[in-house]
Amino acid sequence: MTGVSDLFDLSDRVAVLTGVGSGIGKATALTLARAGATIVGGDIDEANAQMTADEIVSNGGNALVQRTDVTKRAEVDALVDRAAADFGHVDIMGNIAGIPHNKLVAECTDEEFERILAINLKSVFYGCQAAIRHMIPAGTGNIVNISSGAIDTPAPTLACYAMTKSAVAMLTKTLATEVGPHGIRVNAIAPGMILTNFSRHNFTDADGNVVPERFEAYNKRSSAMAPLRRVGDPQDVAHAFLYLVSDAASFVTGEIQRPNGGVAMPW
Ligand SMILES: NC(=O)c1ccc[n+]([C@@H]2O[C@H](COP(=O)([O-])OP(=O)(O)OC[C@H]3O[C@@H](n4cnc5c(N)ncnc54)[C@H](O)[C@@H]3O)[C@@H](O)[C@H]2O)c1
Structure with missing residues (x-):
């Protein structure tokens, strides 16, 4: 019988993660590296991303980073292709990079709307497409997209943000139906306030x-x-991420995990 710690062992797995320069992406990169994964990280803030990689390497792990603007399909493709070229396979894809947006619908400009769509939604679509190009031929893989608790409760000023994160949840569930037969699991995390x-x-x-x-x-x-x-602490989300990509979750797909302290529960 498989030991419990073996279920969470990510040795020999290659994880491509966006947004590793800060917060949830950084905590996830450090956590997956502690579980043995090789991290290929992308972030628009290359200096911060490099600090994450340096911390992983100084702890005995394996990591490299590449400056990536997730709104640019070619840069997302290049990040994922780099992982495959340097390490031979892409086992885990984490679409984590994202930004907040708070504006009443009546006041939101076209520029703001396009920007939030590009960073929070199109990027996730690009990341999923780039990852499955490698995962389908391999017949295995794990994708985790970061949605948000904002999908559960409508609140003033959150329309644009919640629209992108709701779409991420639906992309996740739909893609899970398409690639499940190829041995690929696709899940999302909808964190509460972190x-x-x-x-x-x-x-x-x-x-x-x-x-x-x-x-x-x-x-x-x-x-x-x-x-x-x-x-919440970024580590709370990183642990949910670790569970989803681990063999402990081998029958879990199309799921939206909610590390949120119970915020979304009805009273
Ligand atoms: N913190 C929260 O309360 C919370 C709650 C729910 C969901 N989320 C989601 O979690 C994800 C991570 O957020 P966080 O809280 O760690 O924020 P953060 O600001 O600490 O980290 C976000 C990272 O994304 C990077 N980034 C921003 N734009 C980018 C771009 N165009 N290309 C590449 N990288 C880019 C930033 O440089 C930064 O390193 C986001 O998708 C966010 O929407 C956060």
């Missing part, structure tokens, strides 16, 4: 400095919304 750079706009001033009173208020408000009474 403390990362993404959340900073909630408690910083116009110059980007943290305002302690705002930070305390944000923490209090967000914690009160969750039955577990805390804001």
